[in-house]
Amino acid sequence: MLDVIRAAGTISRVGLVKATGFTGATISTVVRRLIDDGLVLESGRAESTGGKRRVLLQLNQSSRFAVGVHLDHAGITYVLTNLGGSVVARMSRAGVGTDDPAVIMERMATEVDALIDGAGVDRSRILGLGLVAPGPMNQISGMRVSPPTMRHWEDYPLASALETATHLPVVLDNDATAAALGEHWSGDVGGTSTFAAIYMGTGIGAGLVVNGITYRGASGNAGEIGHICLDVNGPACWCGARGCTEMLAGPGAVVSAARADAALARAAGLAESPERPRWLADFAAITRAALRGDARAKQLLENSARHLAIAARTLANVMDLEQLVLTGPSLAIAGSIYLPVVRDELDRAFFSRATHSITVRLSRSAATAPAIGAAALVLQSELVPLREGLRLPDNLGDAEPTGQPTSR
Amino acid sequence: MLDVIRAAGTISRVGLVKATGFTGATISTVVRRLIDDGLVLESGRAESTGGKRRVLLQLNQSSRFAVGVHLDHAGITYVLTNLGGSVVARMSRAGVGTDDPAVIMERMATEVDALIDGAGVDRSRILGLGLVAPGPMNQISGMRVSPPTMRHWEDYPLASALETATHLPVVLDNDATAAALGEHWSGDVGGTSTFAAIYMGTGIGAGLVVNGITYRGASGNAGEIGHICLDVNGPACWCGARGCTEMLAGPGAVVSAARADAALARAAGLAESPERPRWLADFAAITRAALRGDARAKQLLENSARHLAIAARTLANVMDLEQLVLTGPSLAIAGSIYLPVVRDELDRAFFSRATHSITVRLSRSAATAPAIGAAALVLQSELVPLREGLRLPDNLGDAEPTGQPTSR
DNA sequence: CTTTGTTAATTCGGCGGCTTAACAATCACA
DNA sequence: TGTGATTGTTAAGCCGCCGAATTAACAAAG
Structure with missing residues (x-):
């Protein structure tokens, strides 16, 4: 419900009737309650x-507000957003490094406090804290498999x-x-039902959103x-396969190819074999x-873009996507170069383009x-009631009665 | 609910409590009604x-029973299944060919009648008819994009x-x-939440089932x-891309390669360039x-198997699958050759194998x-209540906020 | 055979979400 | 100034689901 209002931007009650069914x-009473709670305004x-x-x-x-934390080896990013997902305050601090998880926890708690206080937001209006980190996350506890640089966080x-550190409800994800x-x-994804965000940081991944x-x-x-194959005869990858997207299109591949080219390395001003690769x-x-x-x-x-585009097309074909967003640190930098290439690839060969x-x-x-x-x-x-688990059909007994009267 | 009982085979009420939450x-009253309707038995x-x-x-x-029809150029397959999905009766008839859709509709109606009568099943116990055909299907009307051989069915x-021909509710799908x-x-997929069936017929496709x-x-x-890329330098495909799975692993590719090898063609007993390719x-x-x-x-x-295996791994990585089934006419024939290769590929390089x-x-x-x-x-x-997500129609009637007149 | 404790299943009262039905409010247009 | 159309509210009721109490079936101990 709230999600529909949010997605529509502005909408009338009649619009909600059509949108939700x-x-x-019902709409009247629900909206009344939302207005009473201060979540919705007549505008x-x-x-x-x-x-x-x-x-x-x-x-x-x-x-209402929500805290979002991106935990990574290189840096921790904090944001405070309002109900619409717009950033109200933002903060970046030193990364996890090799510190002990417990130390980081304490630091995060104080930094979250600083974020909230700095924005002048009442703590009671904060719904909770979302924490995301690289690698798959166990919804309940923590990381299952962590990248090499954060190995000591495994199973924390x-x-x-x-x-317990922040006194806020916490949800985890990748x-x-x-x-x-x-x-x-x-973003203005609107009512798009199926879309993906291609995230290029050190590695390459994608997040998927289906029906919200x-x-x-x-x-x-x-x-x-x-780690999908773009070239059966490509170079071997640490994941066990050959010709993975990361090997062919990843920033790491681009950087090491540039380093191998002395003239380019000089022209671009790359540090020559630095002790810590940046x-x-x-x-x-x-x-x-x-x-x-x-x-x-x-x-x-x-x-690199050409290969990423092919991976994007594979993703789009497999998931039958409607929309694709390019994001992540690397694409924040070089997105303008990658975008036309990806667009071209999908215009040319996306399977469902017709x-x-x-x-x-x-x-x-x-x-x-x-x-x-x-x-x-x-x-x-x-805000979105998660319809998890199996529930009862609305009309269990009404399936083509074969003579016996359905007792009610 | 019924789906849980079906998946479990036999289960007690307490089991249902644990399984459904x-x-x-609630379980007691629902089960009572299911028993009254004759859908469930105490055993x-x-x-x-x-x-x-x-x-x-x-x-x-x-x-209760259901009719399933697989409509294809080469043949029409009919099955009558019971509630558990077991085949009660089966029938195969001539394919669609170049006949007019209306003619085929009439033929199908009589053939479905024959199927039902032959099995001695009361028509009132038939829940409906499922019709599937190659290519994407418009849920409501019919085919959107049809393969070349069934072009005259488009938008029918x-x-x-x-x-109207069969007097049964009809659902469509790919x-x-x-x-x-x-x-x-x-099959005994059990409680598997995410799985796919790789279907190899003339082309190669996959069906996806997530949480049932x-x-x-x-x-x-x-x-x-x-039509995902396995080799950036591969042969061009009719879909507009290069190195597609179908070009590298499809039965068509295998057959034409075999024809090109005179010795093999003779050994295998292939007809030499027949007028109609079989x-x-x-x-x-x-x-x-x-x-x-x-x-x-x-x-x-x-x-071919090696390439199909790589496509399977791509699919498994993108969807993060738990189970994979190989099916379709081609794999019904050569599955024993393909299975170990696919298994090996996934054991070696499936990303989430850890x-x-x-x-x-x-x-x-x-x-x-x-x-x-x-x-x-x-x-x-x-039987399964389909909880669709909230959807925004194209036009809700509201567009511009605050005062600005909405032009219609 | 009786008692006791445990697990399985049903019944009943109640809450909440949603619907239908009736009604009030607002606005364009004749 | 009605009149019909559209929007929004209120009241009454249905239905699914839950909590708590009750009944039923069984094992083990005496």
Whole structure:
């Protein structure tokens, strides 16, 4: 319900009737309650359609808030969003590094406090905290399989620890999935039923949102397009396969190819074999060189884009997507180079293109997308009734009675 | 609810309480009504666990039936299944060919009558008819995009026409999706939440079932693994891309490669450039040659299997699958050759293999899987409440906020 | 055979969500 | 200034589901 109002931006009660299928009576009482709770505001009138003018409703954006935290090796990003998913306050702090989880927990609690206090938001209006991190997350406890750099976090009871530290309800998820959800809430995805966010950071992943809820797969690993084969004869990957997207299109591949080219490395200003690889800075430098017109840099990036585009098409074909968003740190930098290539690939060879188009766009907040998505997780869990589990049909006995009267 | 009973085979009321999360009270009344309607039977007692022995429940398999029809160029397959998805009667008739849709409709109506009468089933006990065909189906009307061989069916109002012809409720779907659903109902998929059926006929596709309901994507084209890229430098495909699975692993590719090899063509007994290509017969002949030990035939098929396996891994990674079933006419023939290759590929390189395993098996009824699935569509639509997400219609009537006049 | 404790299943009162039905409010237009 | 159309509210009732109490069936101990 709230989700419908949010997705529509502004909508009347009659509009809600059509959108939800509920009766006018139901809508009336529900909306009444939402207004009483301060979640929804009446915000004007629509033009008459022959009778009484419709009263337009919209979310009271600043009635409730959610905290989103993106936990990563390189940095922790905090955002405070309102009900609409718009960022009210944002903060970036040092990453996890090799610190002990318990230490980080304490630090996060104080930093979250700082975020909330800095924005001047009443704590009672905060619905909860969403925490996302790389790798699949166990919904209840914490990380199942963590990337090498965060190995010591494995099986740490993230949710419960953070709940006691911050006194806020905590929900967990994978960062790519969160990024997709964030786009669904903050971006103008509208009523799109199936879409994905391709997230390119160090690795390449994708988050999937189907009918407004995230698709996680059996173990939270869904959307793993970083390790699908684009070339049977391609280079071997650490995952056990060959020709994976990550090997052919990943920022790591781009950076190491640039390093191998002495002239390019010099032109782009890459540090020569630094002790600590700063791939993101290097990737940004290569992008700048390409935008300046450096042919070799441009070729490198377009090669990467071409491969990413093919992975995107695979994802779009398998999931039969309507919309695709490019996001993540790497695409925040080089998105303008990747976007046309991906668009072209899908225009040319998306399997269902005859039936329906697929729109591709860049995220407007690629760098903070996962954190925003983390907050969106909270918004969703609080506002969208999750119809999990099996429920009873409405008409169990009405299936073609064969003579016996259905006793009521 | 009925789906839980079906999936469990036999289950007690207490078992249902645990499985569904409902209260004992609810279960009691619902089960009572199901028994009154004849859908469920009490079938014995379980061992005591310290107190009163549990009464075991199971579906009354023969209380209701469903008709499943697989419409294809080459042949029409009819099945009549009971509530459990078991085939009660089966029939195969000539394919669609170039006949006019209206003619086929009439023929189907009489053939469905023959099927029902032959099995001696009361018409009032038939829940409905499921019709599946290649290509994406418009849920309401009929085919959207049809394969070249069935071009004259495009936009024909299949559902309504067949409803008036047979006087049965009709549901439509794509055949690969149906095959997956058929496996979910008739096979022992158990409580698996995410699985796919790879369907290899002339082309290659996959049907997806997530949490017991089919995933169709935006336009019913989901699972299109026949046209994902396995080799960026591969041969061009009619779909507009390069190196598609269908080009590298499809039966058509296998057969034409075999024809190109004169010695193999002779050994396998392929007709030399027949006027009408009989790819299925040829594919079967090549398979027999391989099983006899013909090295060249074996190599051809294993090459195909290797590529199909990579496509399967892509699908498994993207959807994060728990189970995979190989089905369809081609795999009904050569499944024993493909199965180990697919298993090996997933064991080696399935991305989530550390978190959870993925089981791969052959369908037990590969040839009739789509027809069984068509019947399962009916069973599901009647027995499982489909909770669709909230949807926004194209035009809700509200557009501009606050005062601005809405132009219509 | 009786008593006791445990588990299974049903019944009954009640709550909440949703619907139908009737009604009040607003607006365009004749 | 009605009049019909459209929007929105209120009241009454249905239905699914839950909680608590009750009945039924069984094992083990005496």
